[in-house]
Amino acid sequence: MRIAVVIGHYFIWHYGRAIKDLTRIYRNLIAFTFNFFSVDILVRSYFAPWRRMGEEYPEHGVDPFDYFSTFTVNLIMRLVGIFMRTVAIVLGLVTTLVVILSYPVVLVLWLALPLIVVIIFFIGLGLFFK
């Protein structure tokens, strides 16, 4: 009788609150993935030089060669930064997408899980006693 109470309550939980919880955990995971790859920071600092590396432009007098050399170095640093950030952003977005897309799969699996466990168990028994 006591076990029956637990089983009944379990199914109420499995098809009710657990789905809500699963959705909440997924929300947390998506936020975590986004945060883990620092997508928002990378977008905001997309054009910044790689690790703020670069040279300062000469303060007095303009030597075209010096100016060009500094400009080139700084440009390269920005390009390196853009390249690295693009890689990280793409990686972050792909991972986030995988997490998002896995949700319906996991949800279907979750809904079918009690049945799957029973089926696996009986298949196992069937194979063992074959």
Add this chain to the structure above:
Amino acid sequence: MDISQLVKNSPLYPILILESVLSNRVRSWMIKISGGLFVVLVVLAAFFSFSGLSSLAPKVWGLIFVSLAFYLFAKMTEFYFNSSYYFDNVALNRYRPGDIFTFTVGRILLGVQNDDVLEGFLLSKVGRRVIRRCGLSDRATNEFLNHRGPAVFYKLPLNSDGVLKLRDLVKFLFENDSAFAQWLSEAEINETELIGAVGWVVYEIEYGEYRKRWWSESNLAKLPGIAKDWGFGNTYTLDKYSWDLIFGLSYSSADYEYSTRSDEIAQIENILAKQKEANVFIVADSASERMDVVWHLVRQIRDGVAPPALEHKRPVLFNTAVFLAHFKDRSSLETELLKILNEAGKAGNIILVFDNFAGLLQGMTALGTDFVSLIYPALTSNSIQVIGLSSNDDFHHLLETNATLMTTFDRIFIRPLPEESIIHNLEQTVWQIEKKNRLFFTYPALLEIVRDANRYFTESDSGDKAVDLLVEIIPWAQSRSYKVISQTEVEEMVQTKTGIPIGKLQPAERENLMALEKNLHARVVGQDEAIVSVSNALRRARAGVRNAERPIGSFLFLGPTGVGKTETSKALAEVMFGQETKMVRLDMSEYQTSDAVAKLIGSFSSGKPGILADLVRESPYGVLLLDEFEKTNPDVLDIFLQILDEGFFSDKEGKRVSLRNLIIIATSNAGADLIWQMVKSGIKPQDKVDDLVNHIVEKGIFKPELLNRFDAVVIFHPLQFDELNQIALLMLNKLAKRLINQGVTLEINDIMVKAVAELGANEVFGARPMQRFIQDNIEQQVADAIIKGVVRSGSIVSFIASSNLNDKRPQLAVKKL
């Protein structure tokens, strides 16, 4: 409604049933075993398919499926248990409208049989944990349950105001079940300790469950991300002399600590979030308290809960000592420092924490560098924030006096933690210690640690000293093979460390206290009233009747010179603290001038430390003898008004110096003339203490308020002839002991005793000159004889009356060569 019905009606009922059928431990084992079996079987199946034993393959596959089914089933029940309601209830303390008790209480109530709630509590897992934390074993609990008599039935305090928590249930049981209260009382556990132990156990459960919720937003935020610092610069030079605190947090026990300093952290965050001059001095005497605040700040930044201005900041701890040790000359040091500041500024996310800001300032000044000017541009820029850590002393001496620093830095003074927070910190530290060292601490032991740290280790107000004491107990307990640390073990350890007897009276100590007069008389001759008065005061102190916020005892010994005042003090040190060297002595006649106070407590202007302050810090436990107390400056006497009343004074830096673990004895010849007159008129001075005190007050030697602050004013009367004889005998015995070490036996006789008493003592100096007499007339003759070879090892010597009638000094007689 009976208890079983109550449990059935609760929303917690299904998971309580699950827990009773498949406990947490069983579920955990099921997951481990079925998971492990699944992996092993998969490997086995692969092996069979490669080795050609295909006939066995279906059976192995069958087992694989069965073990997988078990694994999934165990996992599902675990998910169900944890997330259906358990975590909300236990880890987050969230309740549903229908809840009338917590999960922990529900578990106890589910196990209750015949409505005997006390039995249900004591036999439950959590109940056993609570009682063990109180210092009582499972055996003691079982014995109590077997012998407590009939169970008491009562109506539980439900539906009153909200959810019944374990704390409320145990408090209710303590208040309503007299047998339970009596049992605990016999084990010296009071209600506060019991409820404290409950709080500790509940906190341990809640904290553990909270940490298990890896999927929660706050726990996920703790995981470090990638690319967070790509927008900020590198700090190659700074990295050589510093340590990344966010990285350090993952490897530090600081991550485990509970924040008890949210006010200070919020203030620091506000300061650091300023647009400019976002710098702060964190001032506290304890280095670990200063760092504790920094760790909390670092944690806030890492967990993403700091203000937006501090998001993605990288706090680094600059190691001042390593940096200063690197350079011998000024220019390279300045160049490197400028490079570091420039780098940190360019990086754009650095919070520079100087572990010893004043030390760096001093070190740089010693090399001739103007540190403040060098660092000034960084301090006023918006690209870098600086946290300087400093002790109070260094801050007031070296930093506060610098106007530039004061305009660019805000100050946060770390307040001492309240006792509850210290206990809370200890509770967490103990979990770590218990895990690592296989020790078990009871809750009363924890309280004793906090109490003793406050009472006996008075060098600072820091809550840290309780943790220090806790950490010191570990090797001490291990060396004695103690596994359980109860209040008694803590008392024993503190007693070993301080020499002050504390805790329950042990038989040997009880005997010592009861025979205090006799023990003191082994060294002090006569002065019965004085000895009784001192002994009574000390027994009062040890019985726990004394006020812990005053010295152990304070006495004013009045009487002429050479009557045993100093000897009594020495004897007290020996009897109470085990050795005569536990007495420290100050000759107060040396503090007569107007600078006496500065000499004793130190001077802020000259920076010189005080003699009394140093002396007491070096010897905080024992006897403090203040000789010739009346001769000191009246300002000094005023300081003693506070010392005798409150047991402490403040030194030149305003730091408290505690004298609460000392017996203070002031000796004085004040009123000696009146004592002599009384003795000559046949009056016992001890019977006329009030007259003597009035006489001293009238003469303006001591103020009445000072005399009233002593525990006792003790009168030492001039010594009588008999007493002088006894003292002479004691002194001669001491000499005999010393001679025995040389192999020479000194036979003491009446002639010697009388000669020493009659010729050695005098009215003005009492028994004091007798020692000199022995030295000049007895020791000298023996020494001469040893040098001449008349007396050597194995000789027996004595003294006889001089053959010269005019010379009363005894003469050496060698009895055996």
